[in-house]
Amino acid sequence: MFALVDCNNFYASCERVFHPSLLGKPIVVLSNNDGCVIARSNEAKALGVPMGAPAFEYAQLFKEKGIQVFSSNYELYGDMSSRVMSTLATFTPDIEVYSIDESFLKFNGFDVHFDLEAHALKMVQTVKQHTHIPVSIGLAPTKALAKVANKIAKKFPERTNSVYVIDTEEKRIKALKWTKIEDVWGIGRQHSKRLKALQIHTAYQFTQLHDDWVRKHMTVQGLRLKHDLQGVSSIDFETVQPKQSIAVTRSFETMYTAKADIAERVATFVASCGEKLRKQNSHANVVMVFLYSNFFRKDLPQHRGFITMKTPYPTNSTFELNRLVQEGLSKIYKSGISYKKAGVIVTDLTTAEAYQLGLFESENPKHVELLQTVDALNTRYGQVVKFANNDLKRRWKMKQMQLSKRHTTSWNELLEVS
DNA sequence: TCTGGGGTCCTAGGACCC
């Protein structure tokens, strides 16, 4: 049996842990630069705030309805997430952390000795007690069915106590008939459009299609999903693996035209990419840079620059990566354009064990030691060492009008109780 | 004025090999 544990309205719930007076009140959390709504409490959903709503279009509604607005505070959410996950890990040795707010848990052979539903109810309580984060749990013989069960638990919290189990054929069919096709895990906009055109409206109808049709139009991924929904476990349980690509991309708080401004921002992205690479002990073989004008400003000339470069040897040196990235930036930069977004992506990553020396060139060994020291200092003291090509005065600043405190990760921002 | 960020997997088709 698999359990899918999902935190309810995770970012909104994190904010409420430290603002308990907001329990039962509508709140939303905004994306970087306070751009769009990326999390909503149930109350905010009920007031008609859609996912992804541009904040400026809804400012009036927030005010009228007394909806509390927060800027996103990833340091807080990341820390709360690891607290939830480590609590869950005490319930089973097999845990797949699927996203910041979701985990799959495997209970091999547990059903023989345990009442799994009672076990899950205990999990909900324990997570609540340890972190104050509300979670919902779906239990089923496959991952896709656990997702379905989770949706039911979340939709009917009173009747289910936030735990729902699909453990009989009757319950499986009933659940699938209840699930709309567009709500199925792995079926997005394109697939549900095509399926609806064929009068397939529920997950159950989807499972009645022929394997060949599903394989042809939805690849093997679609076929695995179908089998999973039929109760035959076909989607792998994945243990932690290093990332295959790492990206740092940002929209700018304002539009930039000068190359020097963009070069500085991009150098900062590279520094962050390098740090993430070294953290998971990987080296990049390919690095990409992109630079976009403001897509929403149809009145301005548009330009989308993108370039992919091979590194001369596998590297995680911020210096080497930046040399390439700045070279690439010169090739894609066009003057007279107002730029709104840029990013750096490293990919084709190799792990340290598979590290292959270049034939003619290799990493400057001094960089390795230097960067190790930089990382160690930054980990210990919190981003105290920066590269000279980064904006040391921090002229640019993300728009974050409603940022909450980093209560759990910064001594200076502890919650005060009076 | 204002519109997020970071990932994964799969396939078709071209380039290349013998």
Add this chain to the structure above:
DNA sequence: TCTGGGGTCCTAGGACCC
């Protein structure tokens, strides 16, 4: 007029997830 067969590797792009 007419032009083999069987592979591998790589990449761009599409689809999806949170």
